[in-house]
Amino acid sequence: MTASLVSVLFVAAAMVAVGAFATAWRRDATAALAGIPLMFGGAGIAFAGVARFASRAAAAVRPPSTQIVVSVSGPPLGQEAAVLIAIAALALVAMGIGLAARAARTQVTRQESSR
Amino acid sequence: MDSPHAIGFFVSSAIAIGGAVFVALLPGRELRSAALMVAGIGVAGVDASLSAGFAAAVVLVSFAGCAVLLARPDYRAFNWTGGGTWRQLGGLGAALVFLSLAYAAYRGAFAHVQFNGGALGTAAVGRLLLAHDAFATEAIAVAVVIALVVLTLLWRARERDR
Numbered sequence: 001m002t003a004s005l006v007s008v009l010f011v012a013a014a015m016v017a018v019g020a021f022a023t024a025w026r027r028d029a030t031a032a033l034a035g036i037p038l039m040f041g042g043a044g045i046a047f048a049g050v051a052r053f054a055s056r057a058a059a060a061v062r063p064p065s066t067q068i069v070v071s072v073s074g075p076p077l078g079q080e081a082a083v084l085i086a087i088a089a090l091a092l093v094a095m096g097i098g099l100a101a102r103a104a105r106t107q108v109t110r111q112e113s114s115r
Numbered sequence: 116m117d118s119p120h121a122i123g124f125f126v127s128s129a130i131a132i133g134g135a136v137f138v139a140l141l142p143g144r145e146l147r148s149a150a151l152m153v154a155g156i157g158v159a160g161v162d163a164s165l166s167a168g169f170a171a172a173v174v175l176v177s178f179a180g181c182a183v184l185l186a187r188p189d190y191r192a193f194n195w196t197g198g199g200t201w202r203q204l205g206g207l208g209a210a211l212v213f214l215s216l217a218y219a220a221y222r223g224a225f226a227h228v229q230f231n232g233g234a235l236g237t238a239a240v241g242r243l244l245l246a247h248d249a250f251a252t253e254a255i256a257v258a259v260v261i262a263l264v265v266l267t268l269l270w271r272a273r274e275r276d277r
Contacts, residue, residue, distance in 0.1 A: 005223075
């Protein structure tokens, strides 16, 4: 049993799609925010998978013999992107919750003043 | 990837996707936050099986923070969607996103390399974050500060209203 980059990208695609579905399906804006970490987590999985399986390989082609050189992986740039994306997701959810609470209060105030 | 890592990858993937589906469908903020935490454990497990242990730790903390924020007791609902048609179109769009991404992954001709990093990769990621791409790190730090400032200001405004 083994897992390849295709398996990793399948899982990442499923996470992104389920996150998009959660965001689109929820009527409540605060509940819809739960889809953001799912989508960002899926993107982070894709970045980490590329860093694990395929970094720098595409550029390592030797022209004269057209032989593909299987080299070692480079710096884990994908892991770095996954870390930054995870932090950005938390910040986005925090800001979104604050803005949704503000909008809900404005909505309630307008309803009360119209009565 | 050897068999133990592969088993960990597939089990973690099932946990992550199952938790994500429950986040999308479960009613109630407590259940939804618990499902988000389960999805975070799955995503962290996937990252750990991909030899990205440091990213897994950060992802776990991030999902836990999001779950705590979404489970706040002073939750106030705010409807933002119009009708059911837009929601159904959104669900259809999510399915199309999955199909297109899965097709791109299936058709992609990827070259593989020998992975020479450790299980955690903390030192390499730290070098990238703090030396090579310090500007990106600072940009994310500024975004976090802005989010915290917005959250604090809105919280203070709410307390004043009370």
